[in-house]
Amino acid sequence: MSLDGKRIVVTGGARGIGAEAAAEMRSRGATVVTLDIGDGADLRCDVSDAGQVDAVFGEIAASGAIDGLLNNAALLVARKPFDEISLDEWDRMFDVNVKGTFLCARAAVRHMGAGGAIVNIASETAFSGSHHFAHYVASKGAVVSLTRALANELGDRGIRVNCVAPGFTPTPGAAVLGSYDPSRTPLGRVMEPNDLLGTFCYLLSDDSAFVSGQTILVNGGRFPH
Numbered sequence: 238m239s240l241d242g243k244r245i246v247v248t249g250g251a252r253g254i255g256a257e258a259a260a261e262m263r264s265r266g267a268t269v270v271t272l273d274i275g276d277g278a279d280l281r282c283d284v285s286d287a288g289q290v291d292a293v294f295g296e297i298a299a300s301g302a303i304d305g306l307l308n309n310a311a312l313l314v315a316r317k318p319f320d321e322i323s324l325d326e327w328d329r330m331f332d333v334n335v336k337g338t339f340l341c342a343r344a345a346v347r348h349m350g351a352g353g354a355i356v357n358i359a360s361e362t363a364f365s366g367s368h369h370f371a372h373y374v375a376s377k378g379a380v381v382s383l384t385r386a387l388a389n390e391l392g393d394r395g396i397r398v399n400c401v402a403p404g405f406t407p408t409p410g411a412a413v414l415g416s417y418d419p420s421r422t423p424l425g426r427v428m429e430p431n432d433l434l435g436t437f438c439y440l441l442s443d444d445s446a447f448v449s450g451q452t453i454l455v456n457g458g459r460f461p462h
């Protein structure tokens with residue numbers, strides 16, 4: 238799948254899945270701009286801050302329309318029972334994972350024409366209800382629903398919105414989750430970031446020109462959906 242000539246923004250692109258996705262898209266011909274709250278991205282931006290998001294997308298669009306957005310930035314946190322999650326922890330989770338996804342989609346779409354594509358990242362946990370992870374699980378469920386709503390609204394502008402729900406993937410952010418047992422994964426191994434890249438590129442490319450509103454689980458078959 239070629240991404241030749243496409244200008245794509247990747248949020249949370251300083252490390253982990255976002256950094257690998259950006260490198261893969263560049264290798265397929267895209268011009269990629271990475272955003273991150275921390276060091277190591279092309280531009281600094283807290284995706285939960287509307288002012289920063291609008292400004293940074295305006296800056297990117299000053300040199301040309303935006304063709305694609307990978308809404309990857311999110312908080313991954315250590316597990317804890319749901320009744321020990323503080324209101325601040327709940328709010329920050331939703332600010333980054335849900336509001337951040339909404340704000341970046343809104344800002345990107347202002348600079349996106351027909352043929353544009355947005356890929357949101359949810360998680361297998363939105364379907365499994367993973368243990369001791371309620372605020373993260375609920376935030377990723379909201380990302381799945383937001384994907385459907387945006388696909389509905391943006392179809393008449395020729396913009397597609399899809400979602401990828403990964404299973405556990407060893408990344409710097411996932412280190413807080415500890416080890417993972419792949420014995421219940423039909424494909425029998427722990428996923429690597431590399432396993433996600435083809436699906437991202439497909440959904441951002443013209444090869445998926447009539448696919449919208451979908452969530453694809455990339456998880457070795459662990460939770461069919």
Ligand SMILES: NC(=O)c1ccc[n+]([C@@H]2O[C@H](COP(=O)([O-])OP(=O)(O)OC[C@H]3O[C@@H](n4cnc5c(N)ncnc54)[C@H](O)[C@@H]3O)[C@@H](O)[C@H]2O)c1
Binds near residue numbers: 253254403408
């Ligand atoms: N690793 C996994 O097991 C796993 C499983 C399912 C889904 N996911 C999802 O995949 C995506 C990438 O996860 P990862 O494992 O690479 O995580 P990671 O923590 O290694 O990388 C996430 C990046 O997002 C950035 N970020 C966090 N908050 C931000 C903010 N407010 N504004 C801008 N950038 C911010 C971080 O600085 C970091 O560079 C996330 O959406 C995550 O929920 C990961």
